[in-house]
Amino acid sequence: MNAVVSAPVVKGRLGILAGRGNYPVLVAHAARDLAHDPYIFAIKDEADQDWSDYDATVVGIGDLSTFIQIVRREDIGAVVMAGGISRRPGIRDIRPTWTSIRSAPRALRALLSGGDDGILRAAVQMLERHGVRVLGAHEIAPDLLGQTGPLGECGPDRADHTDISAAAQAAIALGRLDVGQGAVAVGGRVVALEGLEGTDAMLSRVAGLRAEGRLRSRSRGVLVKLCKPGQELRTDLPAIGPATVRNAHAAGLSGIAIEAGRSLVLDRAEVIDEANRLGLFVTGLDLPAKAPST
Structure with a gap:
């Protein structure tokens, strides 16, 4: 039997890291149904949906510096990752923060050389080192x-x-x-x-x-x-x-x-x-x- 997933409590605003496809849109709709006002981080050269009805910014796939600036400006307390990513970040894509350089050097290396799950674990680790809670999309949209x-x-x-x-x-x-x-x-x-x-x-x-x-x-x-x-x-x-x-x-x-x-x-x-x-x-x-x- 399937476990019942209860909606998580989010302190601050909810962010959605949006890749390709309709999946991020479904999560954004579910977030609004939960009375969230999600902020969309549309990943450059990946996100392909119309986000004009949301507060949204295009960010590079490895641009942690810009991402954290927006997180602080918008008081974002939790993020969800949703949507397809067709390519891995390269060395030129990575824009780290001092926090990530000091506290998560292994995660930075994993972003460049890990397998799919390893890359995603590294991304989660770096976000959490900056105080950003990472939620599963299914926690916001359990009907999926x-x-x-x-x-x-x-x-x-x-x-x-x-x-x-x-x-x-x-x-x-x-x-x-x-x-x-x-x-x-x-x-x-x-x-x-x-x-x-x-x-x-x-x-x-x-x-x-x-x-x-x-x-x-x-x-x-x-x-x-x-x-x-x-x-x-x-x-x-x-x-x-x-x-x-x-x-x-x-x-x-x-x-x-x-x-x-x-x-x-x-x-x-x-x-x-x-x-x-x-x-x-x-x-x-x-x-x-x-x-x-x-």
């Missing part, structure tokens, strides 16, 4: 969390459960390497692992394999997305949206399985409509409890 069982009209059959088991084991092993969160299994065999290019590109590879006849036409297959073992749960939870459903269908898959309570379903109504229209299942898995990451 995936639920146990099928979301739409379709559910997995026996063959699908075999594929779910195989892909889940692969996703967990992949997550331990801090590389990706997803895997695809067809006919009980893992055929694709998510790399730095992301889920959609992985599904495109599967579609290509199927078009080339390298996958059995009678076996459809399943996409599974899970949290990485020990993942920092306040950042980068596995997420799916309507495009994921359409790309899974284009890859010839029968459905998608995500981790209930630790994955996000963006634009849920459209996800369900698309899954029903295309005859795919989208289901939430109850996995054994893991120690929370802090």
Whole structure:
């Protein structure tokens, strides 16, 4: 069963670090529903939504100095990270503060050379060293969390459960390497692992394999997305949206399985409509409890 997430108490204003996609908009709407007046930090060359209805500033991906100046000016007490980031910060992007140089040199190095989860942990560490509380987007928008069982009209059959088991084991092993969160299994065999290019590109590879006849036409297959073992749960939870459903269908898959309570379903109504229209299942898995990451 999914845990009930209560709205956190935020001292001062709430900030949202916004990357690509509609995800930050959903979080901003949820924040307003909780009577927050969120301040948007639109990440340069990443954020692609219209923020004209909010107080917002464009900031560079590694510009901690400007970020902290705005945090102090706007009395921001907590921030949420939401949205996709297509590239890692380079040395020219980093604008540190004296506090980060003195107290978090390892975090600065991790921003340049770590894996995805390592980079996000470093970012959280540096923000917290400046007295900024970091919240998970699901704490502000708990309705985005995936639920146990099928979301739409379709559910997995026996063959699908075999594929779910195989892909889940692969996703967990992949997550331990801090590389990706997803895997695809067809006919009980893992055929694709998510790399730095992301889920959609992985599904495109599967579609290509199927078009080339390298996958059995009678076996459809399943996409599974899970949290990485020990993942920092306040950042980068596995997420799916309507495009994921359409790309899974284009890859010839029968459905998608995500981790209930630790994955996000963006634009849920459209996800369900698309899954029903295309005859795919989208289901939430109850996995054994893991120690929370802090």
